[in-house]
Amino acid sequence: MGLFSIYVPTHVYFGEGRLQRDLPDLIRKYDAQRILIVTDAGLMRVGIVPPIVELLEKQGMVVHVFGEVEPDPSVDTVHRVADVFRQARGELLLAIGGGSSIDTAKGARVILGHGGHIRDYAGIHAKPIKAPVSIPLIAIPTTAGTGSEVTFFGVYSDWENNVKVTVTSPFVAPDVALVDPSTTYSLPAKVTASTGIDVLAHAVEAFVSRAASHFSDTVALRAMALVEGNLRAAVTDGANREARNRMAEASLLAGIAFNHAFLGLTHAVAAAVSGHAHVPHGVAIGLLLPHVMQFNLGASPDKFRQIANAMAGSWDCTPEDAVLMVNTLTRDIGLPQTLREVGVTESMLEGIARQSLTSVQLRFNPKNATEQDIFKLVTAIY
Incomplete structure (x- = not known):
């Protein structure tokens, strides 16, 4: 302990x-x-x-x-x-x-x-x-x-x-x-959005990881709060220096968090999606993150409640609020919402599910995922 x-x-x-x-x-x-x-x-x-x-x-x-x-x-x-x-x-x-x-x-x-x-x-x-x-x-x-x-x-x-x-x-x-x-001040809005959601995924996956610690939890929660509070502004107004500075801080902290706690199912599947369809990493992450959070919800409800509280700056959120807030954020910053939008074909889905199982990140996910689980997940997003 x-x-x-x-x-x-x-x-x-x-x-x-x-x-x-x-x-x-x-x-x-x-x-x-x-x-x-x-x-x-x-x-x-x-x-x-x-x-x-x-x-x-x-x-x-x-x-x-x-x-x-x-x-x-x-x-x-x-x-x-x-x-x-x-x-x-x-x-x-x-x-x-x-x-x-x-x-x-x-x-x-x-x-x-x-x-x-x-x-x-x-x-x-x-x-x-x-x-x-x-x-x-x-x-x-x-x-x-x-x-x-x-x-x-x-x-x-x-x-x-x-x-x-x-x-x-x-x-x-x-x-x-x-x-x-x-x-980062000249970074285009689309790149700001896709890289920024990757920051959030690093923090979320490190926080719910089986290898998480008090140290990684602390920096991950801080990163989540910074992303929720600043990513929309950084996307809509690239000249917003405060938002840009805070997002740079969030990226740094989330990187330190997942150095120590590793990642999970979102990154395992995103790597397979990018490998099959050449989808930019952050775009794949944005598509998958809320759906993987929903999949993991029952394995770590208290952790997801803490995620929602950190992002909302509140103390009375539910675990489900975490999924809703992340889903809303991906829509607000203009990220794609389906795999078909980014060039994934239906014939790729089985291969993506199979390839995902080769990722070492799966061992840190809070809930075990089978090939069938992953196939159902990507089919739902398709």
Whole structure:
């Protein structure tokens, strides 16, 4: 009773304006001069990455940019980044972007330090990552979002096998997370919505997880309250600095929560949905979260009552209110409500249910789910 362990290996620097002020000094701490920035083409276009390149070059650093990370990055992209780092004789990885860019840099660092293929480190029979890699990794998140800047996980699309693979180890986490909410101010409404609902799912699933602790519960509840209080405003008014700052905080806290408590059925099924139909991760999460909460309701009624209370800022909610509030939130921020809307076909449903069972996240879900249970769930959403 009450036993838990806390390990947060990433040094977090949080606050508006910290990027310009602190990044060069943070890099100098690692005595690094040759930097590889890992990012996506969108951030190059909207002008977030070029000023960072200029900032570092003015400090005498040699900066290379890999700007081709795609949404739900492939295992091939991970290896391309590792190759570019070697060719550039890099000394430090700087990931700028959402979970896709940060996870790609995490995976590349594993390959650079331990060799092999990234698939070797994923799945039930994964090769363990027994030691940290000496290459420093600094993560600058530009979404409020995945929490990847502090998590022990990297998620990759294996399109050859139509699955997503997850690499898990404390040694995967970045050394430094520089969380400057101003980098999220230009995020489009649709991306704000889909990444924001992922934050809520991280917090909810960590909170009801079989591995939850008093520590993870505390940070998860805080994250839920922040999402309910700020996600709508961040979606409808991207210039709302208060909402953007609080969502960045929520993402960070939810990431820390699920580092320690893991996730559940929502993420297990979402990975299968994305693998079969190339649905963006956050969109799949938004579709599934209220339905999975309804499925889990009877297994943890008191926990769901606490979720509703945290989101409502009240003390007299029912467990069912939690499901209703999350369902209302997904509608308010304009997320799709059916699988067919996002390109899932009826013929995919059996494969999605079957693939979901391979996820290690299922062992932490508060209620056991069979293939038939999952098939019924996705059929109801179809």
